[in-house]
Amino acid sequence: MEIIELQPFLTKMARTRLAYWCPELTAISRARLAEDAHGDLLRWETALAELPNVPPSAIQLNDAAVGCRSESPLAPDLAQELREALQRLHPWRKGPFSIHGVEIDTEWRSNWKWERLANAITPLNGRLVLDVGCGNGYHGWRMLGAGAELVLGIDPTLLFVMQFLAINRYLRRDEMAVLPLATSDLPSTLTGFDTVFSMGMLYHRRAPLNHLEELRRLLRPDGELVLETLVCEGNERQVLVPPSRYAGMRNVWFIPSVAALKIWLHRCGFVGIQVVDVSRTTVEEQRTTEWMCFQSLADQLDSTNSLLTREGLPAPMRAIVLAKRSER
Numbered sequence: 438m439e440i441i442e443l444q445p446f447l448t449k450m451a452r453t454r455l456a457y458w459c460p461e462l463t464a465i466s467r468a469r470l471a472e473d474a475h476g477d478l479l480r481w482e483t484a485l486a487e488l489p490n491v492p493p494s495a496i497q498l499n500d501a502a503v504g505c506r507s508e509s510p511l512a513p514d515l516a517q518e519l520r521e522a523l524q525r526l527h528p529w530r531k532g533p534f535s536i537h538g539v540e541i542d543t544e545w546r547s548n549w550k551w552e553r554l555a556n557a558i559t560p561l562n563g564r565l566v567l568d569v570g571c572g573n574g575y576h577g578w579r580m581l582g583a584g585a586e587l588v589l590g591i592d593p594t595l596l597f598v599m600q601f602l603a604i605n606r607y608l609r610r611d612e613m614a615v616l617p618l619a620t621s622d623l624p625s626t627l628t629g630f631d632t633v634f635s636m637g638m639l640y641h642r643r644a645p646l647n648h649l650e651e652l653r654r655l656l657r658p659d660g661e662l663v664l665e666t667l668v669c670e671g672n673e674r675q676v677l678v679p680p681s682r683y684a685g686m687r688n689v690w691f692i693p694s695v696a697a698l699k700i701w702l703h704r705c706g707f708v709g710i711q712v713v714d715v716s717r718t719t720v721e722e723q724r725t726t727e728w729m730c731f732q733s734l735a736d737q738l739d740s741t742n743s744l745l746t747r748e749g750l751p752a753p754m755r756a757i758v759l760a761k762r763s764e765r
Contacts, residue, residue: 484525498582504535544729564631573600707760
């Protein structure tokens with residue numbers, strides 16, 4: 438797979454203070470794409486190639502369903518062609534999207550999370566933004582809609598990169614990209630972002646404090662971290678360590694209380710720590726749909742007590758925390 442679709446973004450990035458790292462990011466991304474031997478790659482590339490060419494008349498970045506529309510409804514056969522091509526990129530986890538009248542009803546109602554944080558964060562106007570573990574880029578589109586100058590999303594899951602490319606086939610924006618990278622793939626000296634988002638990532642890290650230190654390095658001094666993560670109830674000494682799976686997931690390592698999380702952030706060089714929201718995840722926010730027809734949250738909760746997971750652990754509760762990189 439060529440990275441040609443991402444080159445316009447890297448050209449824009451080269452005009453910012455992040456320009457120094459563009460060649461290395463290009464090389465790393467090309468290497469990751471070249472080495473990926475995913476068995477579904479040909480199917481995904483075919484789906485991209487079969488997306489019909491329908492120029493948009495309007496782009497929607499500030500609606501709950503990010504997307505575009507044409508001046509008049511698509512003919513039924515063309516709409517079906519578009520739907521079938523997008524369906525080949527199943528499962529769609531973050532969204533929703535609306536592409537020329539095709540409604541992509543994703544597993545997560547990600548707009549709910551955006552609504553919890555949008556009015557609390559430092560305004561994104563003119564800011565350089567990094568979205569770590571961005572999935573298919575849904576929140577990145579909302580960041581652009583909120584005025585960000587540039588949004589770099591990174592996610593090592595190639596399917597999510599393909600979904601981003603499918604959406605951007607119609608939205609046609611060069612100020613945003615999703616690269617197939619993890620934070621460990623980024624240049625070790627990369628820094629200078631005004632805002633860094635890490636949403637739904639911390640609990641997947643074996644060394645969560647190392648992740649927080651990575652995020653701090655990526656920020657410019659006084660830059661803002663937007664951190665969203667699973668939390669548990671309890672005091673500053675409370676951290677839940679699942680003995681095996683958590684809500685069906687194998688890769689959940691540490692779930693801190695909000696008080697413990699604030700201590701972690703302070704120890705890693707963050708100041709001005711603010712808790713924006715603490716919410717229990719519901720089966721209305723995360724659920725199975727025709728665009729993600731595998732098991733979802735309802736299948737991972739105790740059938741007799743929705744406050745517990747099927748493993749008998751506290752059901753998912755998530756916090757959004759803001760913090761600034763200190764000068765040290």
